[in-house]
Amino acid sequence: MSTEKAAYHHGNLREALVRTALALLEDGGVEALTLRAAARGAGVSAMAPYRHFADKAALLTAVAAQGYADLRDRLAHADGQTDARQALVEQGVAYVLFAYERPALFRLMFGAPLAAPKVAPASADTAYGILAARVAGLVPEAERETATMAAWSLVHGLACLTVDGRLPPPAQGNAPTTEALARRVTGLFAAGLPADGGDAGRGRSRGR
Amino acid sequence: MSTEKAAYHHGNLREALVRTALALLEDGGVEALTLRAAARGAGVSAMAPYRHFADKAALLTAVAAQGYADLRDRLAHADGQTDARQALVEQGVAYVLFAYERPALFRLMFGAPLAAPKVAPASADTAYGILAARVAGLVPEAERETATMAAWSLVHGLACLTVDGRLPPPAQGNAPTTEALARRVTGLFAAGLPADGGDAGRGRSRGR
Structure with a gap:
C-alpha cells in the first residue's frame, strides 16, 4: 500500500489504470478488461482499483471517455x-x-x-x-x-x-x-x- | 414426428423456424434466440430444428440471410x-x-x-x-x-x-x-x- 502510494498519487493511479485498460482492450477485447487485470497491469494490488472505480462498468466508462478525448x-x-x-x-x-x-x-x-x-x-x-x-x-x-x-x-x-x-x-x-x-x-x-x-x-x- | 411431417414439408419447417427466430430476435435479442426456443415457437419437438440447422450459429446465419433479403x-x-x-x-x-x-x-x-x-x-x-x-x-x-x-x-x-x-x-x-x-x-x-x-x-x- 505504501509502495502504491509512493508510485501513484494525485490521480496517477487512475490514469495508469485507464492506460492499462486501453491496452487490455485492444489486445483482448472488452472481455479481457477486468479491474483485476488492470490492477495487475498497473502493478498494484487487486483491491487498489476500487479506490477509483466501483466496478468494471465504471472502468469501461472511463476508458470510453478517454477514447472520446x-x-x-x-x-x-x-x-x-x-x-x-x-x-x-x-x-x-x-x-x-x-x-x-x-x-x-x-x-x-x-x-x-x-x-x-x-x-x-x-x-x-x-x-x-x-x-x-x-x-x-x-x-x-x-x-x-x-x-x-x-x-x-x-x-x-x-x-x-x-x-x-x-x-x-x-x-x-x-x-x-x-x-x-x-x-x-x-x-x-x-x-x-x-x-x-x-x-x-x-x-x-x-x-x- | 408424423404430425410434424404433416404440418411441415417441402422446406416449410425451415421457413417456420426462421420466421419464429426473427420474432424471438426482435423480442429478446440474440440471447433469446436458441434452437430450442425456435422449435417451441414453431410447435415442433426440440430435436426437429436439427434437421435443418446444425447449431445456433447456422440458425443465426439463416436469420441474417433472411434479413438481407x-x-x-x-x-x-x-x-x-x-x-x-x-x-x-x-x-x-x-x-x-x-x-x-x-x-x-x-x-x-x-x-x-x-x-x-x-x-x-x-x-x-x-x-x-x-x-x-x-x-x-x-x-x-x-x-x-x-x-x-x-x-x-x-x-x-x-x-x-x-x-x-x-x-x-x-x-x-x-x-x-x-x-x-x-x-x-x-x-x-x-x-x-x-x-x-x-x-x-x-x-x-x-x-x-
Missing part, C-alpha cells in the same frame, strides 16, 4: 488545413483510421451494449464539436446541422463497415487501403456540400 | 421514383428505418460478433446492388464505386448511430423523427452528388 484530439490535429473542404476530408479520414486502428475502443465508444457516455452536444470540447465547427464554416446556416449529421454518419458508417468487415469487395482490382477509401468517400461528400454564400453552388462545380 | 426487398420497393435523386433518398430512408424498426436483426446482420454472410458483391440480387444500380444512373462512371460506397456508409452510419442511441441531441428544439432526419441527411447527400453528363455540375446547383 483521443478521438477529439485526433480530429483537431487533422483539421489543420487552410482549405476548409480539405480540412473536413482530413477529419473524416482521421475518424475512420481511429476506428480502424483501435477497433475494440471504437466499439466500446459507440457500440450498443455499454452504458457509455453518449456523444455530448456539440461543443468545441468534443469530436462532434470539432466537426460541427468545420462544417459551420462551409455551408449555409440553414443546412449546418443536417450537414454535420451527414458528415458524422458518413464516416461513422464507413468506420463501422470497415471495423466489422462488411465492406463489399471492389468491383475490380485490389481493395483500396482504408485511408485511400476514406479519402475518396469523404472527398466526394465534401465536394458535394452546398457552398456558403449563395449562388456559387457546390464546391466541385465551382472548381470545374 | 428483406432489406433488399425494402430498398427495391422504396426505389420506385421517377426522379433518380429522389429514389436514392427513398432508398436511404428505407435503410435507416429498417434498422430503426428491427434493431436486433440489423445488429445481427452487420455487427461484428456474428460470422454472418458478408455483404455480397454488387449484384441486382442484393441490397447493395440495388443501391449501386441507382447510383450508377446518377453519377459519372469514374465516381460510381466511390459514390455507392459513400451512400452506403452514410445510411449505415446514421442507422448505427440511431440504433445505438448515439445521435447528438439537436442544437435547439425537438429531435426530428428518424424518418425526417434520414430524409434530410440523405437529401443533402443526394443533392451533392456529381451529376452525370459533364459540366452540368451538381444536382442542387442545377436546380437553383
Whole structure:
C-alpha cells in the first residue's frame, strides 16, 4: 500500500489504470478488461482499483471517455488545413483510421451494449464539436446541422463497415487501403456540400 | 414426428423456424434466440430444428440471410421514383428505418460478433446492388464505386448511430423523427452528388 502510494498519487493511479485498460482492450477485447487485470497491469494490488472505480462498468466508462478525448484530439490535429473542404476530408479520414486502428475502443465508444457516455452536444470540447465547427464554416446556416449529421454518419458508417468487415469487395482490382477509401468517400461528400454564400453552388462545380 | 411431417414439408419447417427466430430476435435479442426456443415457437419437438440447422450459429446465419433479403426487398420497393435523386433518398430512408424498426436483426446482420454472410458483391440480387444500380444512373462512371460506397456508409452510419442511441441531441428544439432526419441527411447527400453528363455540375446547383 505504501509502495502504491509512493508510485501513484494525485490521480496517477487512475490514469495508469485507464492506460492499462486501453491496452487490455485492444489486445483482448472488452472481455479481457477486468479491474483485476488492470490492477495487475498497473502493478498494484487487486483491491487498489476500487479506490477509483466501483466496478468494471465504471472502468469501461472511463476508458470510453478517454477514447472520446483521443478521438477529439485526433480530429483537431487533422483539421489543420487552410482549405476548409480539405480540412473536413482530413477529419473524416482521421475518424475512420481511429476506428480502424483501435477497433475494440471504437466499439466500446459507440457500440450498443455499454452504458457509455453518449456523444455530448456539440461543443468545441468534443469530436462532434470539432466537426460541427468545420462544417459551420462551409455551408449555409440553414443546412449546418443536417450537414454535420451527414458528415458524422458518413464516416461513422464507413468506420463501422470497415471495423466489422462488411465492406463489399471492389468491383475490380485490389481493395483500396482504408485511408485511400476514406479519402475518396469523404472527398466526394465534401465536394458535394452546398457552398456558403449563395449562388456559387457546390464546391466541385465551382472548381470545374 | 408424423404430425410434424404433416404440418411441415417441402422446406416449410425451415421457413417456420426462421420466421419464429426473427420474432424471438426482435423480442429478446440474440440471447433469446436458441434452437430450442425456435422449435417451441414453431410447435415442433426440440430435436426437429436439427434437421435443418446444425447449431445456433447456422440458425443465426439463416436469420441474417433472411434479413438481407428483406432489406433488399425494402430498398427495391422504396426505389420506385421517377426522379433518380429522389429514389436514392427513398432508398436511404428505407435503410435507416429498417434498422430503426428491427434493431436486433440489423445488429445481427452487420455487427461484428456474428460470422454472418458478408455483404455480397454488387449484384441486382442484393441490397447493395440495388443501391449501386441507382447510383450508377446518377453519377459519372469514374465516381460510381466511390459514390455507392459513400451512400452506403452514410445510411449505415446514421442507422448505427440511431440504433445505438448515439445521435447528438439537436442544437435547439425537438429531435426530428428518424424518418425526417434520414430524409434530410440523405437529401443533402443526394443533392451533392456529381451529376452525370459533364459540366452540368451538381444536382442542387442545377436546380437553383
